[in-house]
Amino acid sequence: MDKNIDDHYSSDDLELKIREALELAGKDPDRLELRDISIIDQLHTGGHLATQALGERCGLASTDKILDAGCGIGGSSRFLSENFNSSVTGIDIVEVFVRAARMLTRATGLEDRVSFIQGDLKNIDIEDNSFNVVLCQHTLMNIADKQKTFREFHRVLKPGGRLILHEIVQKENLAIHLPVPWADSHGISFLETREHLTSLAMETGFTPDFINDATDQAKEWWQKVLAAAPKKGAPPRPLGPHIIFGNNGREFGRTMTANLDENRIGLMEALFIKT
Numbered sequence: 199m200d201k202n203i204d205d206h207y208s209s210d211d212l213e214l215k216i217r218e219a220l221e222l223a224g225k226d227p228d229r230l231e232l233r234d235i236s237i238i239d240q241l242h243t244g245g246h247l248a249t250q251a252l253g254e255r256c257g258l259a260s261t262d263k264i265l266d267a268g269c270g271i272g273g274s275s276r277f278l279s280e281n282f283n284s285s286v287t288g289i290d291i292v293e294v295f296v297r298a299a300r301m302l303t304r305a306t307g308l309e310d311r312v313s314f315i316q317g318d319l320k321n322i323d324i325e326d327n328s329f330n331v332v333l334c335q336h337t338l339m340n341i342a343d344k345q346k347t348f349r350e351f352h353r354v355l356k357p358g359g360r361l362i363l364h365e366i367v368q369k370e371n372l373a374i375h376l377p378v379p380w381a382d383s384h385g386i387s388f389l390e391t392r393e394h395l396t397s398l399a400m401e402t403g404f405t406p407d408f409i410n411d412a413t414d415q416a417k418e419w420w421q422k423v424l425a426a427a428p429k430k431g432a433p434p435r436p437l438g439p440h441i442i443f444g445n446n447g448r449e450f451g452r453t454m455t456a457n458l459d460e461n462r463i464g465l466m467e468a469l470f471i472k473t
Contacts, residue, residue, distance in 0.1 A: 206382055207292045207442075213301050215441055216271075222436035230305040232276060237437050239273025239302065241379060242336040243416045243454075243465055248364065249274050249335070250281060255408075256362050256469050258282040262330045265289065265354060267319055268337025271442070272299030272312065278333070279311045287329075288314040289322065320346045327356045335364040338395065339380045342388045348402040352472055361404055361470040367392045369413075369464045375453040377446040379439075392466045404470035416465035417458045424451035 209215065216238065217227040225234045232246075240246045258264070260283035266275040269288030272295075279286045290296050296316045303312050317323050320343055332351045341347050351361050366380070368389035374381075381387035390398075396409055427448065434440050439447030457463045 206380075206386060207295065209294055209442065209444070212271075212294045212298050212442070216298060216302070219436045219441050228305050230302065232280060232306060235302060235306075235437075236273070238439070238441050239271050240277070241270070241439055241442065242274070242364065243366070244364075244412075244419050246273070246277050248412075248415070248419075249277055252362060252364055252467055253278060253282055256331075256360055258284060258331065260284060263287075263328070264331040264333060265324070265329045267332055267334045267351065268340075269295070269299060269314065271295050272303055272314060274333065274335055275299070275312050275314070276303055276306055276308050279308050280306075284311075284331075286312045287324075288312065289317045289319065290314070291316065291318050319350060322350045322354055324354050326353050328354050329359060330356055331360045331362065333362045333364070335362075336366060336380065338363075338365050339387060339389050344388075344390065344395070345398050345402070348398050348404070352402050352404065355472045357472060359472045360407075361399065361472070363395065363399075363466060363468040363470070365395065365466045367395065367464050367466045369461045372460070372462045374462050375456045377443075377449055378453055378457065379443065379450055382446055389463065392464065395466065396468070399468075399470050403473060405473045407469040407471055408467075410467040411464060412467045413458065413464035417455070420451060420454040420458060424455050427451045 220227040236246055262284045264278055264284050264286045266286055266288040269275050269290045272288050275286040275288035278284050288299055293316050296314045299314045303309050338344055368391050
């Protein structure tokens with residue numbers, strides 16, 4: 199793994215920090231509901247409502263076997279399992295995220311349907327034709343070789359399988375304001391345009407079902423995040439992005455709102471079919 203990416207996401211004693219924060223928030227860290235932890239494990243744009251809407255539009259069902267590609271601490275994996283009754287495997291390259299994902303999944307009682315592995319999306323250690331669905335949610339911006347990643351998605355999907363993208367994309371060719379959730383330096387941010395991602399997917403053997411520009415929804419969501427952020431100088435709440443990202447997490451509302459308002463970035467939703 200790129201050391202800079204590892205440094206951005208890794209956190210010493212993340213599991214302990216999460217447990218302590220949950221206790222401060224009045225929660226039992228060994229017995230949790232998904233709503234208890236949504237503020238730290240639904241950090242993608244739109245939160246769980248975006249995941250639910252996209253899952254419904256893509257027709258997710260209990261018969262689906264889903265790969266959550268770039269799962270972080272497993273928020274979407276658990277949400278998909280509980281709300282669509284699907285079997286989900288989360289994969290992430292960051293070891294501390296995978297350990298935290300397993301801990302939180304045990305605490306929410308979902309370990310019988312949700313599992314996690316550490317791995318690189320450019321070289322997934324899973325057999326061909328293993329999944330009906332790959333969800334790639336706010337992940338590609340950290341991957342330089344997206345073509346190799348799409349090839350791996352194509353390989354692990356069964357014929358007719360679905361690739362769901364929910365990705366931050368480049369809009370105007372302008373440097374983004376930092377920090378953002380996926381980067382605190384420009385060297386680990388690998389944004390591409392919606393058009394280029396679509397082209398790469400089609401070159402790999404995917405056929406688009408729908409491609410949607412969800413930038414307006416992203417603007418609205420991040421404006422709400424900014425409005426709800428603690429005032430400057432106020433102590434952070436027990437639970438929040440700072441648990442995962444440290445002090446950078448307090449800046450995301452400001453930087454993401456600016457990047458969206460200035461048309462530096464956008465949000466892409468898409469469904470592709472393996473043909």
